Amino acid sequence: MKNIVILTGAGISAESGIDTFRDSGGLWEQHRVEDVATPEAFARDPDLVLRFYDMRRAAIQTKEPNAAHHALARLDRAWHGGGRDLTIVTQNVDDLHERAGAERLIHMHGTHLTAWCLACDGKPAWRGALLDRPACPECGVSGRLRPDIVWFGEMPYDMDRIYHALNRADLFVSIGTSGAVYPAAGFVREARMNGVRTLELNLEPSQGSRWFDEARHGPASELVPAWVDELLNAEI
Numbered sequence: 001m002k003n004i005v006i007l008t009g010a011g012i013s014a015e016s017g018i019d020t021f022r023d024s025g026g027l028w029e030q031h032r033v034e035d036v037a038t039p040e041a042f043a044r045d046p047d048l049v050l051r052f053y054d055m056r057r058a059a060i061q062t063k064e065p066n067a068a069h070h071a072l073a074r075l076d077r078a079w080h081g082g083g084r085d086l087t088i089v090t091q092n093v094d095d096l097h098e099r100a101g102a103e104r105l106i107h108m109h110g111t112h113l114t115a116w117c118l119a120c121d122g123k124p125a126w127r128g129a130l131l132d133r134p135a136c137p138e139c140g141v142s143g144r145l146r147p148d149i150v151w152f153g154e155m156p157y158d159m160d161r162i163y164h165a166l167n168r169a170d171l172f173v174s175i176g177t178s179g180a181v182y183p184a185a186g187f188v189r190e191a192r193m194n195g196v197r198t199l200e201l202n203l204e205p206s207q208g209s210r211w212f213d214e215a216r217h218g219p220a221s222e223l224v225p226a227w228v229d230e231l232l233n234a235e236i
């Protein structure tokens with residue numbers, strides 16, 4: 001086993017107290033996607049969209065990584081040398097993977113902690129609110145910053161890098177994602193077509209569960225550290 005690609009979703013941050021999207025009581029039960037997570041929604045009612053993301057950005061900064069984030073960071077630190085490579089692709093827009101110490105990380109749906117300036121195309125680090133239409137720290141233009149989040153109908157980030165990693169992987173592991181949103185939901189089939197072994201770690205069977213060679217069901221804070229231990233012990 002040399003090259004590992006790990007996909008994470010909202011389920012890995014659930015035990016840190018961040019709402020998932022599609023579980024009962026999840027974010028998409030409280031808000032309509034069409035109202036807050038599309039470019040059309042932003043054009044129609046920017047205040048509503050900015051307020052939604054300002055609240056989410058403030059909330060994630062009060063949360064801490066859990067045992068699953070820490071276990072992946074431990075694997076990221078350990079999985080070097082002998083041609084071994086690892087890529088963590090997250091759909092999450094929180095920063096709990098990096099706060100746990102993971103470095104080889106791709107945020108395919110963007111992140112709360114950068115903003116995107118539509119005037120200069122800059123991506124300044126951002127922690128505060130966007131609702132009051134602040135100036136871009138890079139170009140000084142006011143009122144053109146939007147959340148650096150990939151909305152429905154927009155292209156996820158770094159797809160070339162992700163498919164490149166998937167195509168040379170030996171193992172694909174999907175953690176805490178419902179398998180409802182493409183292109184991420186299609187990674188397991190892409191991996192299978194390339195003969196890559198596939199493993200699901202999720203609270204319950206995801207929509208794509210049948211595509212995995214193996215599926216383990218339970219909370220990420222238990223499954224992920226156990227799997228990382230297993231992998232590292234087997235490699236020694």
Ligand code: OAD
Pocket residue numbers: 008009010011012014015020021022023026037091092109150151152175176177178179180181201202203204205206218219220221
């Ligand atoms: P979902 O809310 O669709 O799915 C979360 C998954 O995590 C579900 O299958 C749960 O069963 C599982 N889960 C919940 N708690 C868990 C726990 N403690 N341990 C392990 N698994 C647990 O979230 P995503 O699949 O991440 O996109 O959603 C994908 C995308 O849809 C998001 O990135 C977001 C959303 O719309 C954008 O905003 C662009």
